[in-house]
Amino acid sequence: MSNTSSDITGPRLYMDNAATSFPKPKAVHEAMMHFATKLGASPGRGAYAEAREAGRLMNQCRERICKLIGADTSKPQQMVFTLNTTDGLNIAIRGIIGHAIANNTTGSDKPHVITTWMDHNSVLRPFNALANSKDIEQTRIKCDPQTGLADPEDIKQAIRPNTVLIAVVHGSNVTGTVQPIAEIGKIAREQDIPFLVDAAQTIGHMPLDVEQANIDLLAFPGHKGLLGPLGTGALYIRPGIEDRMITSKEGGTGSVSEQDTQPAFMPDRFEPGSHNAIGIIGLSEGVQYILDKGIEQIWEHEQGLMRMMIEGLSEYGEMPNMTWYGPQGIKNRCGVFSVRVGGYDQPQTLSDALESRYGILTRSGIHCAPLAHQTFGTHDLGGMTRFSFGPFLSTQDVKYASDALGQICLETQAVTK
Ligand SMILES: Cc1ncc(COP(=O)(O)O)c(C=O)c1O
Numbered sequence: 001m002s003n004t005s006s007d008i009t010g011p012r013l014y015m016d017n018a019a020t021s022f023p024k025p026k027a028v029h030e031a032m033m034h035f036a037t038k039l040g041a042s043p044g045r046g047a048y049a050e051a052r053e054a055g056r057l058m059n060q061c062r063e064r065i066c067k068l069i070g071a072d073t074s075k076p077q078q079m080v081f082t083l084n085t086t087d088g089l090n091i092a093i094r095g096i097i098g099h100a101i102a103n104n105t106t107g108s109d110k111p112h113v114i115t116t117w118m119d120h121n122s123v124l125r126p127f128n129a130l131a132n133s134k135d136i137e138q139t140r141i142k143c144d145p146q147t148g149l150a151d152p153e154d155i156k157q158a159i160r161p162n163t164v165l166i167a168v169v170h171g172s173n174v175t176g177t178v179q180p181i182a183e184i185g186k187i188a189r190e191q192d193i194p195f196l197v198d199a200a201q202t203i204g205h206m207p208l209d210v211e212q213a214n215i216d217l218l219a220f221p222g223h224k225g226l227l228g229p230l231g232t233g234a235l236y237i238r239p240g241i242e243d244r245m246i247t248s249k250e251g252g253t254g255s256v257s258e259q260d261t262q263p264a265f266m267p268d269r270f271e272p273g274s275h276n277a278i279g280i281i282g283l284s285e286g287v288q289y290i291l292d293k294g295i296e297q298i299w300e301h302e303q304g305l306m307r308m309m310i311e312g313l314s315e316y317g318e319m320p321n322m323t324w325y326g327p328q329g330i331k332n333r334c335g336v337f338s339v340r341v342g343g344y345d346q347p348q349t350l351s352d353a354l355e356s357r358y359g360i361l362t363r364s365g366i367h368c369a370p371l372a373h374q375t376f377g378t379h380d381l382g383g384m385t386r387f388s389f390g391p392f393l394s395t396q397d398v399k400y401a402s403d404a405l406g407q408i409c410l411e412t413q414a415v416t417k
Contacts, residue, residue, distance in 0.1 A: 065236070099245050320413070
């Protein structure tokens with residue numbers, strides 16, 4: 001169990017890795033400190049050694065991420081750095097739809113897009129904004145109210161001749177539900193429809209292969225499972241897909257400066273403005289940490305944590321005042337575990353009790369996923385309380401959390417009897 005800064009007293013157990021991961025590997029801080037104190041230069045903006053070295057380190061980061069997700073490491077330029085997942089999703093969504101509109105690829109029909117009820121606001125809101133401005137039509141696939149799983153057959157049925165994009169969240173940040181993206185990717189590829197995956201909760205936590213799953217666009221954070229700092233993220237664009245996208249931001253790239261239009265080549269095409277070099281160089285070490293450990297081993301560890309949570313709670317027997325959501329086992333689930341406890345009808349009060357009595361840090365509410373909460377019937381109840389795991393938690397940490405939750409449930413049960 002890790003203690004955080006000295007002005008926060010008592011035990012602190014960080015279980016909000018779905019928001020951002022904490023702690024980060026030491027090598028991440030060291031690389032950032034090295035950049036801050038020894039390099040300092042803006043990559044691609046100077047013809048001196050420090051700027052070249054910063055550029056080299058950034059490209060190394062692109063290659064490392066390609067390696068992790070099964071993308072071609074000889075084409076690191078397909079890895080576009082972004083501010084976060086949301087930024088990458090917007091570049092992809094607006095890029096694909098804008099291209100379809102600009103080239104009138106859907107004829108007299110508006111471009112049509114498909115997503116699911118388990119998706120995050122970072123997909124729902126851009127789609128809604130484009131639908132409200134009458135630029136697109138959209139279909140949102142309902143998911144199973146017990147598990148949160150989308151049925152690939154429903155996605156197949158929703159495809160129309162004017163469908164230009166299918167966007168699906170890989171792992172839910174509400175229930176941990178892991179969608180069958182390989183099956184959905186197969187359907188999308190058969191119909192030649194670009195497939196965008198939001199890997200905010202899965203990259204760095206579980207194996208993810210863009211080739212096996214037929215993923216055309218993968219948006220993800222650097223600051224969660226990849227163990228980099230806040231302010232980092234990336235969008236992987238399968239080679240060739242960039243030709244079906246327009247840019248939604250343009251500006252200086254440090255390249256072809258004599259030209260007053262955006263360069264067509266990757267990654268500059270989608271990377272206007274100075275980079276968050278310090279963050280990306282830190283991120284690179286987070287990714288290397290995962291490559292060194294092995295993603296299979298990390299995934300096994302995180303599945304062990306989930307197993308411990310479920311088994312630890314089951315030691316408390318039947319707890320009629322507690323509900324936990326999503327797949328009822330470790331299958332089809334990543335390291336997110338959300339509950340509601342009767343007697344703590346506002347989920348934040350449960351988070352408060354977990355923090356004040358046990359030092360356990362969780363996140364309560366709607367988690368930017370209103371339709372996911374509607375799927376589970378918790379939208380109008382204020383949502384759920386979420387525990388989310390990461391590689392630095394131990395099974396003892398999770399046992400401590402399941403005991404804390406178990407004790408709270410038993411006490412409230414006794415009071416309300
Ligand atoms: C599933 C999912 N998608 C997208 C996002 C947005 O991520 P970011 O904050 O990196 O933009 C999150 C953040 O929690 C998420 O959980």
